[in-house]
Amino acid sequence: MMRIDVLTLFPEMFDGVFGASILGKAKDKGIVSLEAINFREYSNNKHNTVDDYPYGGGGGMVLKAEPVFGAVEDLMAKKEGGSRPRVILMCPQGETFTQKKAEELAKEEHLVLICGHYEGYDERIREYLVTDELSIGDYVLTGGEIPAMTVIDSVVRLLPGVLGNESSAVTDSYSTGLLEYPHYTRPAVFRDWEVPEVLISGNHAKIEAWRREQSLLRTLRRRPDLLEKAELTDKERKWLATQEQNQTT
Template identity: 70%
Template structure:
């Protein structure tokens, strides 16, 4: 995968792309990162990329020319059609499902804005996706692009070392992940559940499924509206509700 970032502050990405899983993904050749300061595509001597909005109002708006030119520069020699993603609080709420969708692409381009907003022609005629990481406003799109990039890259084959890790993550199955325990089995009177020490893998898997459902019901019951539950899961759900009542 190739990931291009258009940002006015490229240095913000150095630590993120140079550490941990993203660094390892680059070293394995699973992904290449490129961060471009789109100020270099400005068409005036001051290299300005924003201007006052027509009709008046607070703040400055990002001009269309620098961003269009930057995207054209990044795509003029590519055969594949990239997904061009605008990071924006007005965009589609980012989910694990969206991360899985984007992880199948060959080329992603993220546009990170600043100031009051974007010239609307960027939305209407350039991008393929608008993404928001939550119902709040950040200073710019850089942090959002980092979040999306991290969640997408970790899904690429062999990036995590164990492909099952991503499959069993919270939200990948539609539910939150089950609890985890490790050594020691007893710590200051706090015990690991006996079932996990039993060696009975079928029972352990059943326990994990049940605890995943329990955690989802207790913390994110809204997720259950989007899942088709089995008869066993529906019985467990009744059990949880009866215990609470």
């Protein structure tokens, strides 16, 4: 079972997320343990404050090191054996979260995600406690809770037994290095718009070839930057070059 702990000042934000949809089912199946912990409980002062003014002056408040270290160290002390958890700081300065990173984290036994608020973190949290810093994009939110939910959802759906169809995660956009091909379902004709004939032909080889071609074409049109690192055959690269030329003429 994978274990995921979230350190947050607002654990109630995770109640619905952890109890519904794919995450709720994964938790009920015993595939993952999900818990939100209020690190204010680890404050070492009578007022339970977790932030203070920054040394050197400046606006905003800074998250103190003591409660965060205390919460993580308590989690590690309660853990029975196993490797040290990946301790992830949700931060707009961090590495941009990607599908590849989700696949990497899905192999871990234990993840601890730290959600900050205020102006920032005491730098000693970065230097001496965390193993990773992650950002979900080049923008700033009021806290790390929503980014943490994004990371958790992306990771948990990759665990064996979570999705009904195990191949779903494999063919997702970005898992193959390309954007996913178009999908269709019944009816075959909707408002005079027809499903591509190849998909109802029953010829699986032709269907796979069509899907690969559509995936390449969609990536070329929407995210051509992904093609630079994608594993493509010489034939596919020549075909893409022709398609790109056709787009510009």
